[in-house]
Amino acid sequence: MAVYEPGALTRRRAIQTIVREHQQLSAVVNGLTRFVESLSEGAHAPGPMVMRAMLYYIREYPEQVHHPKGDKYLFPRLRSRTDELDEVIEELEAQHVEGDARVRDLEHALTRCELTGSSAAPAVRKLVDA
Numbered sequence: 001m002a003v004y005e006p007g008a009l010t011r012r013r014a015i016q017t018i019v020r021e022h023q024q025l026s027a028v029v030n031g032l033t034r035f036v037e038s039l040s041e042g043a044h045a046p047g048p049m050v051m052r053a054m055l056y057y058i059r060e061y062p063e064q065v066h067h068p069k070g071d072k073y074l075f076p077r078l079r080s081r082t083d084e085l086d087e088v089i090e091e092l093e094a095q096h097v098e099g100d101a102r103v104r105d106l107e108h109a110l111t112r113c114e115l116t117g118s119s120a121a122p123a124v125r126k127l128v129d130a
Contacts, residue, residue, distance in 0.1 A: 014074075018070075018074075021061075021062070021066045024061070025058070025061075025062050025066070028054050028057050028058060031050075031054050032051065032054050032055075032106075032128045033128060033129075035050060035051050035054070035128075036121070036124055036125040036128045036129075037125075039113070039118065039121040039124065039125065040121055040122070040125055048110055048113070048114050051110055052107070052110065055103055055106055055107055055110070058099075058103050059100070059103050062099070063096075063099055063100055063103065067096040067099065070092065070096070071093065071096060075089045075092070075093065102127070102130070105127055106124070106127050106128065109123045109124045109127050110124055
């Protein structure tokens with residue numbers, strides 16, 4: 001007979017949500033990588049609007065929804081239970097802070113690429129790789 005653990009269902013749903021959100025973000029990042037690879041190879045790349053849509057997703061979803069949930073709910077709870085994860089949490093918080101700047105830098109690099117041509121593509125790729 002299974003023993004009921006209060007909060008187990010809520011924790012399981014929270015973990016499933018985190019995993020799903022990370023999978024969605026991973027798919028977009030993979031798309032960005034494929035986009036800049038096609039630019040670098042001189043292959044027929046999708047129009048810049050495709051990359052802009054991916055950057056919009058990153059700005060609007062992870063930066064506005066996903067990261068604030070971690071910062072507001074997950075990290076404080078983890079910190080209250082253990083100090084073993086403090087370095088990991090600090091690294092994640094730093095990534096959350098710099099995420100918006102990275103997206104902005106990518107948007108600017110993409111604009112330069114649109115205006116100046118493929119000579120700016122390596123800068124876009126470098127930012128995506130980072």
